[in-house]
Amino acid sequence: MESEVKPWCIRSNVVRLSLIVPLMGLITAGSAAPAARSLVEAPAASMPPRLAVLIVIDGLTSRQFSEFSGPSAPRSLRKLLAASSVNGRASYGYAATYTAPGHATLATGVHPSTHGVCANSWIDPASGHKVYCVEDSAYPVLGDRLKDRSGISPKHLLADTFGDRWKASRPETLYYAVAAKDRSAVLLAGRRGEAYFFSDRSARFVTSRYYRHDYPAWWRRYYARSERAAPGARRSRWRSNILTRDEATLAFVRELIASTGIGAGSGRTDVLAVGFSALDAANHRWGPESPESAWVLRRLSIHLAELIEVLEGTAGPSGYVLALTSDHGFSRAVEPSDRVDGDRIAADLDGYLKARYGVGRAVRGWAGPLIYLDRTALSAVGADPGEAAREAVRYLRRDGRLRNAYTASDLLAGQGPRHARRSLAPSAGGDVYLLQRPGTILVRSSEKNTRASHGTPYAYDARVPVVYYGLGRPAPSSTTEIAAALEAVGGAS
Numbered sequence: 001m002e003s004e005v006k007p008w009c010i011r012s013n014v015v016r017l018s019l020i021v022p023l024m025g026l027i028t029a030g031s032a033a034p035a036a037r038s039l040v041e042a043p044a045a046s047m048p049p050r051l052a053v054l055i056v057i058d059g060l061t062s063r064q065f066s067e068f069s070g071p072s073a074p075r076s077l078r079k080l081l082a083a084s085s086v087n088g089r090a091s092y093g094y095a096a097t098y099t100a101p102g103h104a105t106l107a108t109g110v111h112p113s114t115h116g117v118c119a120n121s122w123i124d125p126a127s128g129h130k131v132y133c134v135e136d137s138a139y140p141v142l143g144d145r146l147k148d149r150s151g152i153s154p155k156h157l158l159a160d161t162f163g164d165r166w167k168a169s170r171p172e173t174l175y176y177a178v179a180a181k182d183r184s185a186v187l188l189a190g191r192r193g194e195a196y197f198f199s200d201r202s203a204r205f206v207t208s209r210y211y212r213h214d215y216p217a218w219w220r221r222y223y224a225r226s227e228r229a230a231p232g233a234r235r236s237r238w239r240s241n242i243l244t245r246d247e248a249t250l251a252f253v254r255e256l257i258a259s260t261g262i263g264a265g266s267g268r269t270d271v272l273a274v275g276f277s278a279l280d281a282a283n284h285r286w287g288p289e290s291p292e293s294a295w296v297l298r299r300l301s302i303h304l305a306e307l308i309e310v311l312e313g314t315a316g317p318s319g320y321v322l323a324l325t326s327d328h329g330f331s332r333a334v335e336p337s338d339r340v341d342g343d344r345i346a347a348d349l350d351g352y353l354k355a356r357y358g359v360g361r362a363v364r365g366w367a368g369p370l371i372y373l374d375r376t377a378l379s380a381v382g383a384d385p386g387e388a389a390r391e392a393v394r395y396l397r398r399d400g401r402l403r404n405a406y407t408a409s410d411l412l413a414g415q416g417p418r419h420a421r422r423s424l425a426p427s428a429g430g431d432v433y434l435l436q437r438p439g440t441i442l443v444r445s446s447e448k449n450t451r452a453s454h455g456t457p458y459a460y461d462a463r464v465p466v467v468y469y470g471l472g473r474p475a476p477s478s479t480t481e482i483a484a485a486l487e488a489v490g491g492a493s
C-alpha cells in the first residue's frame, strides 16, 4: 500500500501531531456549528495492533456528531475522542450518497464507479428485474429467510476491501462484519470476511451460505442462552422496534468478540467492522433535528462507550486502532413541497416518450438516481434508445422538478460532473442519471412517512465526520482514504 512507514512505528514515539482540525463548519445553510479542534495523542505501542476496527454509523451527520461527542458523552467515548484525530467535515466525492455505496466505498477505498455498488438497488437491463445490491439466490440465509431476499452475498461488489487484501496475504486474520442492515454488513465484510446481519423474522443476527455451511458453536450457544434468559421478550422488542437494533448489534458484537478470539491473538491483526443502523431510520422518519433522533443518538453514544470498553478489555488501549465514520449525511426534515415524487417523474417522462415515439412503454422504472428506459420496446418501434435517453434528459431539464439530468452513456464516457461520473458503473445499467435540487428529497409515492433523506452530492449529504484513533495520521478529508489507513496497520505487503 501507499504507506512506507508503518503506523505502529509512528505510534511508538507517542507522537503529538497537534492537529487543529475544523470539527464542524458549513454543513447546511444556516448551520452555525462551532469550529472545534481535536488533538492527536496516539496510544503508544511497539507491536502491530491486535485489532483494526471500522465503525460506521448509518446517516450520522456532522452536526449530530458534534452533539453526541460533546461533554455529555459517556466517559469512555470522550476519552477515545480526546486521543483521536477528528475531521468533522470529511466528504464523499460522489453524488449517490446512499447506504450501500457508502459502506462499499469505506471498505474498499474507491468510488462506486470502480467498486460497482452504485445504489442500494438497480434494475437489470437484460431481465428488467430489480437487483438488490447484496442479493444472490445462490447463497440462501442459513436456517432463516429474509423478507424480499432470495439469498445474500457480495457478488456485486467488484473491488476488494482492505480486509480482503489483508486476509489474502495473511489468511490467519479473523475478519468479521456485523450490522443490522444486510447491505451494511456484507459490503463491510467484502469477499473474505464473515458477515452477520439482522433477520426480522427470527430477530437474530444471521449469515448466508456464502460465508459458512453452518452456524458456529458460539452462535448456537448465544441464542440458546438468550432464549433461556428472556424467552422471546428481548428479541421481540428488537424485532418490533427498529430503533433498538443498535442495542441488539452491540449485544451480538460483544458475544462475537468474547467467543471468536478476534483481537486477542498475538502476532496477528484482526479486522472488525460494525455498522449501527438505527439512526438512519430515525432521521428518515422524523428528521435529524428531531427528539427521536436525539434519543437514538444518546443511546448510541452509550453503546459506543460500551464497545470501546470491550475493545480495550480485549486488545488493550494501545492494542487496537479504530476509524469511526458515517456512510452519508442527511437532509433536514423537508416541507411537503420539497418532496419530489420519483414515481410521478418517471410516469410523466414515460407519457412524454410514449407519445413522442409511439411506443407502448418507454420507461421501465427508476432506482436510486437512475431511470431505466425500455430499450427493447423503443427499438421495436424503430426508435434509437440512445436518442430517447437524450430526449429524456432534455425533457427533465425543461420540467424543472430536478436540478439536472445526464445520460448514463455520457457519464460513462467521461462527460458530465465528476460527482455523477464517480457514482456510476456500467454494471448499474440505467439510461438517465437524476440530480435533485438542493434541499429536496426524492421519494416514492408510497414513502409517506419519509421526512428527510440523502443521496445527493450536496454538503449536507456528502459531508461526514471521521475519527481516527491510533492510526498515526490525521483524519482525512476524503472518505476514500479510510480503507488505506486501516490496511496499512495490518502490514499488508
Ligand SMILES: [Zn+2]
Binding pocket: 059, 099, 280, 284, 454
Ligand atoms: Zn437512509
